[in-house]
Structures are given as C-alpha cells and as structure tokens.
Amino acid sequence: MAAGRVNVFRRTDLYKPSEREYDYYRNDSCGVEYNRACDRAARRKNGYHNSSRTRDSRSRRDRFGTRTEDRKLDEFSMGNELMAHKDGVRMPPEKKRKFSSIVCNREEKDMRISSKNRLVPVISPSPPRPSSPSSDSVPLDVDSDVGILECDITGSEVLGLENSADKPVVADLLVGCSGFSSQADLPPLVPSERFGDDEYEEDNVEEEKVTQAPNIAMSRWASDSDSPSRSSPESGEIRVGLSGGGRTRSSGSDGEGSVAVPVSEDTFGENEFFDADMIDIDKKRDGHDYVNQSDSESEDDGGCHQIKEPSMLNQRSINMLQCCRSVFEFEKLNKINEGTYGVVYKAKDKKTGEIVALKKVKMGVEKEGGFPMSSLREINILLSFNHPSVVGVKEVVMDDLDSVFMVMEYMEYDLKDLLEVMKQPFSISEVKWLMLQLLEGVKYLHDNWVLHRDLKTSNLLVSKEGELKICDFGLSRQYGSLLKPYTPIVVTLWYRAPELLLGGKQYSTAIDMWSVGCIMAELVAKEPLFKGKSEIDQLGKIFQVLGAPNEKIWPGLTKLPGVRPNLKQPHNLLRTKFPARSFTGSPVLSDLGFDLLSSLLAYDPEKRITAEAALKHDWFREVPLPRSDFKCNFSVWHGQERIPEQDPLEEQ
Numbered sequence: 001m002a003a004g005r006v007n008v009f010r011r012t013d014l015y016k017p018s019e020r021e022y023d024y025y026r027n028d029s030c031g032v033e034y035n036r037a038c039d040r041a042a043r044r045k046n047g048y049h050n051s052s053r054t055r056d057s058r059s060r061r062d063r064f065g066t067r068t069e070d071r072k073l074d075e076f077s078m079g080n081e082l083m084a085h086k087d088g089v090r091m092p093p094e095k096k097r098k099f100s101s102i103v104c105n106r107e108e109k110d111m112r113i114s115s116k117n118r119l120v121p122v123i124s125p126s127p128p129r130p131s132s133p134s135s136d137s138v139p140l141d142v143d144s145d146v147g148i149l150e151c152d153i154t155g156s157e158v159l160g161l162e163n164s165a166d167k168p169v170v171a172d173l174l175v176g177c178s179g180f181s182s183q184a185d186l187p188p189l190v191p192s193e194r195f196g197d198d199e200y201e202e203d204n205v206e207e208e209k210v211t212q213a214p215n216i217a218m219s220r221w222a223s224d225s226d227s228p229s230r231s232s233p234e235s236g237e238i239r240v241g242l243s244g245g246g247r248t249r250s251s252g253s254d255g256e257g258s259v260a261v262p263v264s265e266d267t268f269g270e271n272e273f274f275d276a277d278m279i280d281i282d283k284k285r286d287g288h289d290y291v292n293q294s295d296s297e298s299e300d301d302g303g304c305h306q307i308k309e310p311s312m313l314n315q316r317s318i319n320m321l322q323c324c325r326s327v328f329e330f331e332k333l334n335k336i337n338e339g340t341y342g343v344v345y346k347a348k349d350k351k352t353g354e355i356v357a358l359k360k361v362k363m364g365v366e367k368e369g370g371f372p373m374s375s376l377r378e379i380n381i382l383l384s385f386n387h388p389s390v391v392g393v394k395e396v397v398m399d400d401l402d403s404v405f406m407v408m409e410y411m412e413y414d415l416k417d418l419l420e421v422m423k424q425p426f427s428i429s430e431v432k433w434l435m436l437q438l439l440e441g442v443k444y445l446h447d448n449w450v451l452h453r454d455l456k457t458s459n460l461l462v463s464k465e466g467e468l469k470i471c472d473f474g475l476s477r478q479y480g481s482l483l484k485p486y487t488p489i490v491v492t493l494w495y496r497a498p499e500l501l502l503g504g505k506q507y508s509t510a511i512d513m514w515s516v517g518c519i520m521a522e523l524v525a526k527e528p529l530f531k532g533k534s535e536i537d538q539l540g541k542i543f544q545v546l547g548a549p550n551e552k553i554w555p556g557l558t559k560l561p562g563v564r565p566n567l568k569q570p571h572n573l574l575r576t577k578f579p580a581r582s583f584t585g586s587p588v589l590s591d592l593g594f595d596l597l598s599s600l601l602a603y604d605p606e607k608r609i610t611a612e613a614a615l616k617h618d619w620f621r622e623v624p625l626p627r628s629d630f631k632c633n634f635s636v637w638h639g640q641e642r643i644p645e646q647d648p649l650e651e652q
C-alpha cells in the first residue's frame with residue numbers, strides 16, 4: 001500500500017456496526033485547555049462514558065459452564081442517556097457474544113489487503129460505532145496478603161505498603177492429565193537432552209514419533225467417579241480452541257485443532273480463568289465493564305449474581321500429550337530473551353524451515369512441580385485468539401522431560417528494544433500506524449473479554465515489516481465478574497493505572513487503556529512517560545505531570561483505599577511535555593494527538609477512552625496520516641544494513 005493511504009483493519013466480524021453517534025465525554029478537568037475543534041471532533045466520534053448500567057438479558061450456565069439459557073447479554077449499556085434516545089441518539093442494539101469461541105471471520109467485502117497482507121478496511125468518515133462493550137473487572141486471584149496502598153496525595157507524599165505479587169494458582173497440567181500418576185509414568189517423548197538448555201545439541205534430535213499417550217477418556221480423571229466433571233471441558237479440562245481459519249496453526253497437531261489440558265478442578269478456584277461459578281457481568285458502563293458486587297437487580301436470581309457465560313474459548317480439543325510434537329523437531333538458533341515466566345528462543349522448524357519463536361515455560365515457578373497458571377492462561381488465550389495484532393501461537397511442544405514450549409510466530413523486535421536502539425524517535429505517522437495496530441489488538445482483546453493487564457513496550461513485538469503484535473498474556477484474564485475483589489497488583493509499574501496504584505480492586509479494561517496512553521507517550525517521546533521507582537513514586541510522577549486528581553474529576557476517588565482526603569491540585573503539565581510546536585526538539589503533538597493522549601490518560605477510568613473510540617479518533621485522519629508501509633528496518637536508523645543475526649533481541 002502506498003504511503004499515505006490510511007488503512008486500518010477494522011473488524012466487523014463479531015459485532016454489528018452501530019449507526020449511531022455518541023456524545024463524547026472525557027476527562028478534561030486536569031486543567032488542560034482543549035482546542036475547540038478538537039473537542040467538537042472528539043464529542044462527535046468518541047465513545048460515551050457513563051456509569052449507568054442496564055440489564056437486558058444474560059446468559060446462564062450451570063456450574064460447569066454449560067449453557068442453560070440462551071439469553072443475550074447486552075454489552076452496550078452505554079447509559080441511561082443513550083438508552084433514552086437523548087438528542088436523537090438511541091441506544092445501540094449491539095449484542096455481544098461472551099466467552100464464546102473467538103473467530104476472526106472478517107467481512108472481506110469491507111477489507112482490503114494491506115502491504116502487510118492484512119485485511120484492512122479503509123478508514124472512512126463513517127459514523128462511529130458505539131464503544132466496545134469491552135471490559136470490566138477481572139476475576140483475579142486475590143491474595144489475602146494484598147496490601148493496601150495508602151497515599152496522602154499532596155504532591156508525592158504517598159505512603160504505601162508492600163503488596164504481594166499476584167500468585168496464580170498452580171495447575172497440575174501434565175502429571176495425571178492422561179492417566180499418569182507421576183512424571184515417571186509419562187511416556188518418553190524424546191530420549192535426549194532437554195531442549196532449551198545450553199547443552200542442547202542437534203545431534204540428539206531423534207525422529208522418533210511421540211508415543212501415543214492415553215487420551216482423556218482413559219485418564220484417571222475420566223475414571224474418577226467422584227469427579228464426573230473431569231472429562232468435561234467445562235469442568236476440569238482446559239480446552240483450547242483453534243477456531244478455524246486465519247493464521248497458521250498447529251502444524252504438528254493431529255488435525256483436530258485444539259489442545260485439551262486436563263487440570264484439577266481444584267486448580268481453578270473462584271478467581272480462575274475457567275471458573276465455573278461466575279456471576280453475571282451485566283454492568284456495561286461507558287464501554288468498560290465493571291463488576292458490580294452488590295447487584296440486586298437480577299430478574300431471576302433473587303439478587304444473586306448470575307452465572308455468566310463461561311470463559312471457554314474452545315471448539316475442538318485434542319489431548320496435549322497425545323498430540324504435542326517434540327521440541328526436537330525444531331532447531332534452536334539462539335536465545336532471544338528471558339522473561340519472568342519463560343525463556344524465548346529463536347528456532348527453525350526442521351520440517352518446514354519456518355523460523356519461529358519458542359517460549360519455554362518455566363515450571364514450578366509458583367509451586368513446586370506445578371505448571372504455572374500464568375502459562376496455562378497464556379497458552380489458552382493465545383491458541384484461541386486470531387488477530388493480526390496478537391502474536392500467533394502455532395502449537396505447543398514438549399521435550400523429553402516435562403518442559404513445555406509455545407511455538408509462536410517469530411517477530412524480529414520488541415518495541416522496548418527498538419526504542420532503546422533507535423537514534424531518532426518514530427515519526428508521528430509511524431506512531432500512528434503502531435498505535436492503530438495496538439488499538440486494534442486491544443480492542444480485539446476487550447471485545448473478547450480479555451484484559452491483558454501487562455501492556456508495555458516489551459510486550460509489543462514488531463516485525464521488520466512494521467507489524468505490531470501484542471504478546472505475553474501471562475497476566476491476562478478473561479474477565480467475568482466475581483464476588484471477590486481483585487488484586488490491584490497487575491501491570492508493570494510504569495504502565496500501571498492510577499486506580500490500581502491507589503489500591504482499587506474493581507477495575508476494567510480502562511487499566512489497559514491507561515497503559516496504551518503510556519505507550520503512546522513513549523512512542524512519541526522515545527522514553528517512558530512515568531518512570532516511578534516504587535508505587536508511591538509512580539503515583540507522585542503521575543501527579544506531577546497530570547495534576548493530583550480530586551473527587552470532582554474522578555468521582556469515587558476518595559473511596560479508593562490508598563487515598564486520603566487532603567488532596568492538592570497542582571497544574572496539569574502534560575501539554576508542556578508534548579507541545580504543539582517545539583524549537584527545542586521536545587516531542588510534539590498536535591491538538592488532536594494531545595486530545596487522544598489526554599483521553600487515554602484520563603484519571604477517571606469511566607471517562608478514559610475505550611479502544612474502539614480511540615480507533616475512531618480524528619488524530620488518525622489528520623496529516624501526517626498513519627504510515628502503514630513503514631518497515632522496521634535497522635538501516636533506517638543506523639544507516640547500515642541490518643543483519644538478521646544481530647537483531648536487538650538476540651543474545652550476544
């Protein structure tokens with residue numbers, strides 16, 4: 001596609017587009033002067049945020065997640081104003097599927113192929129769609145020892161307590177999932193060294209086929225009469241659907257298309273991803289979903305929370321042990337990086353020659369001998385998702401012992417490394433293109449009821465073709481409101497939303513949007529916006545730039561556990577950091593760009609712009625237009641040919 005064409009892949013697959021326009025309301029109370037035209041434009045196009053909620057219907061399932069009533073959940077409870085046809089604007093009748101299989105079946109008639117082989121519809125000034133139903137509160141693991149942050153918001157005088165990390169529950173994934181009572185019983189997949197360790201040698205690779213393991217029907221789960229649900233995917237088994245079509249998928253699977261990972265039912269507690277006792281969400285406010293813990297409006301539950309549609313993304317299933325290829329069918333090229341939950345290698349599929357990334361799952365991180373729940377979540381989500389802006393997981397492979405690897409599409413860079421090695425910041429048109437891709441990915445997640453919860457530049461992969469993909473779903477959750485509060489200890493500090501820093505336990509997709517705002521600022525400025533050293537320091541840094549919030553601009557603020565009433569209100573200095581013009585080389589943002597950034601960094605989560613609304617922001621239509629043809633090539637920045645083996649992800 002030629003430079004200057006504004007192409008965006010806009011999904012029309014899951015939801016009917018709205019024909020309505022919504023009033024726009026955003027947080028402008030931080031002392032920022034907004035351009036009038038910009039304001040008008042924003043009001044015209046952006047998602048309306050409102051805290052009212054409506055209940056149209058809901059889907060119900062029994063405790064194992066089986067659908068018992070096929071009522072629809074109206075995700076677009078945009079507020080009473082909209083529902084009341086105010087000013088000719090009526091409530092969009094959009095209905096959203098919850099926790100159903102995620103299928104990327106774009107309507108191709110509205111799409112075109114971009115230079116990056118993406119299906120992309122051309123941006124046009126069509127009427128905006130309603131805000132995504134997106135988000136909500138996440139059923140998180142809540143640790144009893146989660147600390148409450150206290151802060152005296154006078155400048156940066158904030159007191160805090162140490163919070164514990166989010167501790168995912170351990171899933172006994174492999175042992176016992178297929179009839180093996182211990183690891184020793186597991187059939188040897190490949191009798192050689194473990195892949196991923198330095199001692200790995202290609203010579204050890206064997207052509208031996210994976211021993212067929214008993215499937216779930218033969219497993220101890222299946223024969224466990226006390227656990228009739230074990231064999232049910234809704235109860236104890238994680239089934240990962242590879243909803244057909246789309247991206248490349250499991251080259252080594254048996255063709256059935258998904259992976260079933262039986263896990264102890266106990267493993268999935270109330271806060272878990274595959275929770276069976278979930279309550280109805282039913283609180284679509286302003287495009288962000290919120291858990292309402294005191295919902296008494298249920299029509300038929302006597303005030304109890306309804307079981308919401310379970311978070312099963314599955315369609316078909318295969319037994320992981322039965323179908324996994326061996327990691328020795330890949331040739332290890334080099335170690336790319338190591339994160340908290342796993343080591344990532346660059347590797348080559350010996351059969352196809354395809355270059356892939358292998359993420360080795362760290363075992364026993366949380367509990368001895370267990371399979372990290374974070375990895376299970378990540379595998380499940382990534383295998384189920386199919387979107388150009390979400391990194392694709394092709395299959396899961398194992399080595400001869402108990403190591404599990406995710407086979408992912410290989411991406412040459414991550415944004416963090418790129419920003420570090422670049423000599424010049426991205427141009428505004430490049431920022432726009434990256435932001436469009438990011439927002440499309442985030443919208444896709446939120447549309448499919450997933451909070452990423454750890455959006456940051458190191459979790460945004462970029463190909464040399466300039467494609468951006470979100471990775472690292474280890475902290476993500478499919479949200480479905482639960483009675484328990486959520487742990488606020490999510491999201492890497494610099495990208496953490498103020499409601500989390502202030503100890504809020506009910507949060508929504510808005511936390512991801514805050515992170516997106518931080519990323520946008522970082523893309524423009526080439527350095528992180530808020531670089532706090534601790535939670536207290538992080539809050540202080542935010543307040544220094546945006547001004548301390550108050551109850552007026554953020555209703556409910558003072559109810560957050562970390563807030564004390566004596567708030568001061570310094571000026572909002574964001575514009576000075578991103579002026580419209582600069583003679584000093586500071587990063588510049590037009591009025592529209594600044595409007596989008598301010599909307600992403602709105603204090604009040606309910607006023608924070610949604611991914612869907614952000615995608616429609618006029619900044620993307622103003623010159624310079626998004627540069628969709630830009631290539632992420634080192635020669636652009638270093639004046640020399642980039643040698644693939646020396647990309648910034650590779651270990652020296």
Ligand SMILES: Nc1ncnc2c1ncn2[C@@H]1O[C@H](COP(=O)(O)OP(=O)(O)OP(=O)(O)O)[C@@H](O)[C@H]1O
Nearest residue numbers: 337339340341342344357408409410411414458472
């Ligand atoms: N598909 C991929 N292609 C290329 N590099 C990748 C890929 N996936 C991950 N990486 C690299 O590996 C790093 C760590 O990956 P990832 O974030 O998934 O691991 P993690 O253990 O969950 O990390 P974290 O510590 O952030 O939780 C990424 O920042 C990126 O540099």
